[in-house]
Amino acid sequence: MPFTLAIVGRPNVGKSTLFNRLVGKRLALVDDTPGVTRDLREGEARLGDLRFTVIDTAGLEDATDDSLQGRMRRLTERAVGMADICLFMIDARTGITPTDQVFAEILRKRSAHVILAANKAEGAAADAGVIEAYALGLGEPIRMSAEHNEGLNDLYAQLMPLADGFAARAAAEAPVTDVELDESGDDMAVPVPTMDKPLQVAVVGRPNAGKSTLINRILGEDRLLTGPEAGITRDAISLTTEWAGTPMRIFDTAGMRKKAKVQEKLEKLSVSDGLRAVKFAEIVVVLLDAQIPFEQQDLRIADLAEREGRAVVVAVNKWDAEENKQEKLRDLREAFERLLPQLRGAPLVTVSALTGRGLDRLHAAILRAHEVWNRRVPTAALNRWLAGMLEQHPPPAPQGKRIKLRYMTQAKTRPPGFVVMCSHPDKMPASYSRYLVNGLREDFDMPGTPIRLHMRGQSDQNPYKGRKKSGPSKLRKHISGRKA
Numbered sequence: 346m347p348f349t350l351a352i353v354g355r356p357n358v359g360k361s362t363l364f365n366r367l368v369g370k371r372l373a374l375v376d377d378t379p380g381v382t383r384d385l386r387e388g389e390a391r392l393g394d395l396r397f398t399v400i401d402t403a404g405l406e407d408a409t410d411d412s413l414q415g416r417m418r419r420l421t422e423r424a425v426g427m428a429d430i431c432l433f434m435i436d437a438r439t440g441i442t443p444t445d446q447v448f449a450e451i452l453r454k455r456s457a458h459v460i461l462a463a464n465k466a467e468g469a470a471a472d473a474g475v476i477e478a479y480a481l482g483l484g485e486p487i488r489m490s491a492e493h494n495e496g497l498n499d500l501y502a503q504l505m506p507l508a509d510g511f512a513a514r515a516a517a518e519a520p521v522t523d524v525e526l527d528e529s530g531d532d533m534a535v536p537v538p539t540m541d542k543p544l545q546v547a548v549v550g551r552p553n554a555g556k557s558t559l560i561n562r563i564l565g566e567d568r569l570l571t572g573p574e575a576g577i578t579r580d581a582i583s584l585t586t587e588w589a590g591t592p593m594r595i596f597d598t599a600g601m602r603k604k605a606k607v608q609e610k611l612e613k614l615s616v617s618d619g620l621r622a623v624k625f626a627e628i629v630v631v632l633l634d635a636q637i638p639f640e641q642q643d644l645r646i647a648d649l650a651e652r653e654g655r656a657v658v659v660a661v662n663k664w665d666a667e668e669n670k671q672e673k674l675r676d677l678r679e680a681f682e683r684l685l686p687q688l689r690g691a692p693l694v695t696v697s698a699l700t701g702r703g704l705d706r707l708h709a710a711i712l713r714a715h716e717v718w719n720r721r722v723p724t725a726a727l728n729r730w731l732a733g734m735l736e737q738h739p740p741p742a743p744q745g746k747r748i749k750l751r752y753m754t755q756a757k758t759r760p761p762g763f764v765v766m767c768s769h770p771d772k773m774p775a776s777y778s779r780y781l782v783n784g785l786r787e788d789f790d791m792p793g794t795p796i797r798l799h800m801r802g803q804s805d806q807n808p809y810k811g812r813k814k815s816g817p818s819k820l821r822k823h824i825s826g827r828k829a
Contacts, residue, residue, distance in 0.1 A: 348508060350390070351400040351428035353452070355444055358436045359464040363491035364401035367392060393501050395508055400428060430507055431456040432500075433483060437463040437474035441481065449481040460503050461486040467493055535719040543585055543592035544715060547626035547655075549646050554632045555662040559698035560597050563588050589708050596626060627718065627759070628711050629655045635663045635673070635695075639680050651687050651795045654760045656718040658692045658710045658793075665697040689783070690792025717794045719758050722785075727753045727763070734784055743772045761785075762797035770800035 352360040368388035390399040425431055431452055435445050452459045461483040463475045467490040478486035487503065489496030538544040548556045564586050585594045623629055629650035633643055638661060650657050659681060667673055678693055685691075692710035696703035731753045740748040750767045763785065767773065782796050 348429040349398040349400060350430045350432055350504070351402060351425055352432045352434060353402050353425060353448070354434035354464075355436070355442065355448075356403075358434045359491045360434055361401050363432075363434070363462075363464070363489075364388065364399055366491055366494065366497070367399050392497060392504065395501065395504055397504075397508065425452065425455050428456070430458040430460065430504070432460045432462055433481075434462045434464050434489075435474070435478055435481075435486075437466040437471035437478070437488070440474040441477040445481065449483055453482070458507055459483050460500070462489045462496070462500070463487065464489050464491055466490055467495060535716050538592045538715075540585070540587070540592045543594040544711070545594050545596070545625060545627040546630060546711060547596040547623050547628075548630045548632055549623060549650070550632035551634070551640065551643065554634045555698040556632050557597055559632060559660075559662065559696065560584065560595055562698050562701050562704065563595065589705070591708070591712065623650055623655060624653055626655055628658060628714050630658045630660050630707070630711070633659065633661045635661050635667045638677055639684060644684055647685055647688060651685075654795050654797070656714040656760070656794050657688050658694065658707070658714050660703075660707055661693070661695045662698050664695040665700055665702060670695075687795070688793050689786060692793060714793060717791050718760055720761055720789070720791060720794075721758055722755050722761075722789050724752075724754045726789075727755065730784070730788060731765070734781060738780060740767075740777050741774060743769075743774070746772065748773060756799075760795040760797060761791060762799070764799050764801050766801050768802065770802045773800045 352363055354360055364386070367390035369391060370388075386401040388399050388401075390397050433449065433452055435441065461478060461481060463471070463478045463486040465471060466475055466488040471488075475486060475488055487496050487499045489500070536542070548560060550556055564584065584597070585592070587593070623646075629647075631643060631647045631650070633639065647657055647659070661677060664670070674693075674695065681691070681693060682689060692714060694703060694707045694710050696707055731750060735750060740750060742748065746769055748767055748769050750765055753763060753765045756762045756764045765781070778798050778800070782798050785791060785796055785798075
């Protein structure tokens with residue numbers, strides 16, 4: 346992308362609405378409640394023939410301490426430093442506030458290119474606020490309504506000359522959120538992650554499990570907003586990095602609580618955003634709190650990842666505060682095997698996001714899960730294995746009809762999917778399918794990854810039964826009739 350545009354302003358002036366308008370997708374949460382956006386969110390924007398990176402930021406508030414608002418402000422100020430152009434938005438209906446004047450002064454000092462936009466400017470009620478905006482000393486304001494798609498032509502006119510100046514500079518490609526997985530599985534080799542196609546990893550878990558802290562530790566900087574308050578992260582944030590030589594795109598998601606506790610509209614939107622991140626990922630890291638592991642919601646999250654066909658790695662955070670480590674680890678493994686048998690053998694890694702201990706083991710577990718997720722088994726080996734499984738435990742004969750399993754092949758990877766050609770597939774008990782899946786997992790070393798097994802029917806009948814007799818048969822009958 347030739348340049349980066351950061352949208353900044355007070356809470357609830359319409360920054361996220363404009364962000365969604367520019368990227369053409371509802372990536373950022375939008376609500377009438379002030380302070381919805383808390384993290385930085387990047388996207389690939391289009392405006393006419395311009396292509397650029399746009400950053401949605403938290404609302405600027407007059408707080409400089411270590412409170413949540415103070416940390417949000419510092420994160421937004423970092424975005425101002427990262428961006429080539431800042432779009433400073435005010436609310437034309439409210440008019441200029443003392444806070445607007447403070448941040449206009451900050452932008453004049455910190456950003457070389459500032460564009461002023463008076464949002465919510467539809468109708469005569471906003472005229473006074475648009476005129477007041479001249480007093481900020483940032484030039485002529487753009488009269489805009491992000492919600493009603495007004496003023497974008499004027500924004501284009503101001504960006505175009507600046508874009509020409511940035512055109513020669515190479516820039517990193519904006520993170521892509523909607524990533525569709527290649528499920529064809531034609532290639533025998535495991536794909537190697539590159540910066541163009543990084544490994545997609547989603548970090549999910551309950552609120553305050555330490556997801557953002559863990560990702561900050563992986564990145565080596567305080568890129569995501571963290572703190573003791575539960576539920577700080579609301580958007581599913583996508584970040585591209587190179588972790589120990591492996592290009593990755595990591596999704597930080599909102600904490601997922603029990604459905605009965607998800608009452609606020611904002612939290613419902615946050616959880617659905619996190620569920621989408623699971624679908625976009627290849628590897629899902631389920632982060633647990635060592636003090637309260639394996640609650641019902643943790644199991645539901647892991648089960649969701651398995652049903653979506655994603656490889657799962659379980660990471661137990663805050664391990665540095667645990668006293669009886671060996672006993673606790675043994676109990677965790679036993680509980681996981683008992684509560685989630687469909688993910689038997691999934692990696693379970695202990696980490697401390699605060700100190701960074703165990704991150705090397707987590708990295709190795711992610712790569713191992715990715716390799717297993719892409720594994721292919723030769724058809725000849727599968728059929729030799731199937732013959733042994735049938736000999737050890739033949740399939741049942743429901744209603745006196747014997748089920749014959751003829752041959753087996755692997756249809757795809759990511760996750761591994763197998764097809765068994767058999768008679769009466771509709772009568773195959775689920776228990777026998779589980780027997781085969783568990784055998785595949787153990788005998789072909791595929792721990793933890795989802796395995797799909799499909800029974801496909803194949804007729805027992807003679808393929809020539811019911812066909813009309815051929816010409817030579819009729820000729821013989823005619824000749825025998827003449828002889829008679």
